[in-house]
Amino acid sequence: MAKSGAISAAALTDGCRAPAQGHRVIELGLPRQGKSMNLTIRSMVQDDVPYVSRIDREAFPTDWPPPSFGKELNSSIIRYIVALNDNEGHWGGDAGPPQPSTGDGWRRWIWRMRHLLGRGDSSPSTDIARDGRRIVGYASLWLLVDEAHLTSIAVRQAQRRQGIGEVLLIGIVKLALEMKASLVTLETRASNAGAQALYEKYGFNRVGTRRRYYSDNGEDAVIMTTDNITSSSFRARFGELERRYVEKYGQPEWQLARPARKQAASR
């Protein structure tokens, strides 16, 4: 059943955004690796912004420019988390962030101008973050009244189907519980079968549709919402899924405490 609160939350955010076309179908048949990955999930900090922007642009190329990660980090109702690992895997030569796709004429022009003016995201020469590890994915949450709205989740293309999206979703639910939310809700493209499978695994139900929600191709959004995350049934299922995750991929390290906010930026 559609929850009216989920709709009000969506009106204030962009919803889960538009993923890169094509990867969805191709990935369905890829083998899973199930190896221990030495993952850390921590709160995003300002220094992570260029790396997260890169992942964002790779994952959501038609939804550009990206949100203002730097500004959102200072909001008390928004939380970002990043996944870091030590495994090998590069951006294909560290050639800099993916650019808007060809055909997006004016977007490419703005992208170039922003970089010429020094306003674009700085392009790190490697994907090693300041703690010497690779940022391989990120997710964000907006708390609107008692609803946690999953606004974005993305994993580096080369590192998908290795449990990173799942651990990010576990992190989002943990944060939602910590922020005293009663449910987690999101929108996703009707065609995004991979993401929907992930959400369904964690107990999200389809509660409605937003017709022609995505402006690039007029695609519908599916609204997916959990039951009450504080209920004993949700917690039991969540706990069991987390236990199975650890069995399969190893224990991730959790560093979800909110980093200290910058005084000047929050004024």
Ligand SMILES: CC(C)(COP(=O)(O)OP(=O)(O)OC[C@H]1O[C@@H](n2cnc3c(N)ncnc32)[C@H](O)[C@@H]1OP(=O)(O)O)[C@@H](O)C(=O)NCCC(=O)NCCS
């Ligand atoms: C969606 C996304 C975050 C998933 O991340 P991931 O690291 O590849 O996913 P995981 O390996 O953690 O998968 C966890 C579960 O999700 C489901 N899943 C993820 N990708 C899937 C796919 N391509 N096909 C089918 N199921 C998939 C499976 O149930 C999987 O559990 P399993 O391994 O037991 O089968 C990733 O594909 C991505 O970044 N996509 C582009 C951005 C995007 O679409 N974001 C969502 C916007 S709403």
